[in-house]
Amino acid sequence: MRYILILLTGLLITLSAFAAEDIIIADFEGTDYGDWKVRGKAFGDGPVQGTLPGQMKVDGFEGKGLVNSFSGGDASRGTLTSPNFIIERKYINFLMGGGGWEDKTAMQLRVDGKVIHKAAGPNKNPGGSETLRWRSWDVSEFMGKDAQLRIVDDRTEGWGHINVDHIVQSDEKVTSEKQRDITVSKKLLNLPVRNNEPKTWMRLKQGDEILREFDIELAQDIDDVDFWVTLDLSEFQGETLQLWADNISKSSKGFELITQADTLIGGENLYAETYRPQVHFSPMRGWNNDPNGMMYYKGEYHLFFQHNPYGWNWGNMTWGHAVSKDLVHWEELGDALHPDEHGTMFSGSGVVDWNNTTGFQTGDEPPLICIFTYAGDNNLSSKDVEYTQGIAYSNDRGRTWTKYKGNPVQGHLAGRNRDPKVIWHTPTNQWVIVMYLDKKQLVFFTSPDLKTWTQTSILDSFYECPEMFELPVDGDADKMKWVLYGASGEYHVGEFDGKTFVPHGDVLPFNYGNCFYASQTFSDIPAADGRRIQMGWGRTGHPDMPFNQQMDFPVALRLETTPDGIRMLAEPVNELDLLHDGQPIVIEEEALIEGNTLTLEASELLDIRATIDIGTARTLDFNIRGLNITYDTDKHELKCKDNSAKVSPVDDELTLQIIVDRLSAEIFVNQGAIYMPMAHVFDPAKITLETKATGGDATIKSLFVHALKSAW
């Protein structure tokens, strides 16, 4: 009896090891779409035999026919909807190519009327490829359910079509896992990226230990590569590691293209790319958002930043790191903090621990400390982990970083609590931490050593990325006030006793631009300097570049008494002068007669400073290399693109400073009373500046146009 049971169990195991046969949902080999319902023109009357007139060569499909929504070109729209079917296998595999918009050029899988999967092609930019690639959806949790596929073409511009073929239910995923050993002999691992490819999860491992984990839009072939990114291998020299990937299309050669080298592949043109900001920091490769951990120590400004080292878009949050001796020339040192099993590395701050309160000091130098958020929900190995806070330290002036073994130092409180900003509070002789809690609330803590935090108060106030510091009013050290602000820069002036922030009056606007977020100020700037220097995330970029976004130009903050009350003003740091190139164009006491335009041939990178007597003019119009800025002298309003700010002339005069780079123009009015950082893609060929007055005459009291050198 026992024997028979064992035999039966064996038979069952053997049977279940054989995957059930694939079920073809559609192979599009017929002359029409059969039971599928067509709407609109894009999908024609039936499957297409490959390429349509005016289309790049379509390949990679199976058999003779495929769905190709290029009927009527990119302009046509439509949908193609399958009959209902039952999900009977773990995966749906299919071939896909075309436009890369998940809401406009995509295939959707619906279960119970709800879209549960979407997939788009790999292309968003001109160029690209019409090759179809294998994709897989895991549908195991919907087994037995009634489902429907809808292929959508709702885009009329470039890459406004979608190609699909050979949709199959299968117990086997058509994308695969891959792994290989690498013995580290070079400094960098180079990985090929193609924007909008489906994401592949990758790990660098040593046995069971995960050293790095990230997702990447891996190029599938050498001809597809948009740019290469790197993973620093220097700490693993001589070791044998495993490179692992999941979700790679069977036809992809991307994994095999990953290679060790001492330099960045394709980096010959580094920092000289057509749209590389020249007077602003941007990462060598990949995406940046918030500045993090900003601190000054022994002649170096440390700028960390939210970095996706492996892609053009946000993701894989890692702390990138750069240093500068003068706030304008930056050297990128490589990533300092990497995602781990607690989560990816979200924003936070940095301080010098002069008194070794943390006990991390090993040599003669005080340890540098970074305080950050573990974002639990963003990583493959930490999918369901809550957001917590951690610390890391460096004993070698920020060159290497170690995460504290006792992390997280602060557990989860609410929602996606994040972005701890730490300051040393001298009167109470302890650390103070302000952090975003949830629902526009900030939470305050005190700590003796940054390892144990005690919650002191909660304030209804701002969203994300709080910052807090004390500043003299009108430069008077006897009149100190506290400033507290959130990610958009809106701020409170108030009092702070080390535990509770008490705002005076309403929230005040700070910046008027479209290119500023999540700013921070440097900690530990020596008292002899005394400046409070801020940098924001400059939200600007260009799709053809191997990097995305930049930092705003550093500004010095001050509090001034105005007729409306105490206000925070921002002006670019004087170090900007270090980039002045040769003699400026100078114009003094020149009338701007209505109808005449003052035209100057300048250059690409500029620091423009002007004082204008508005006279009888109704508007002043400036055209800066194609970017229009207008001042309405009746409404006292400055406008640039969709942004505007109210600012009155002082004794009839308006003072302007404009820093012009390749992807931005930062506008400052009346010594920082208005700060308007603007994202703008300047045409490299346009170098003309125009100024005119309308409705009356004005006078240029002074105009200095300084050409700027590249900071790289």
Ligand code: FRU
């Ligand atoms: C602000 C922000 C932060 C967060 C980080 C993640 O831009 O959302 O709140 O820590 O970006 O990159």
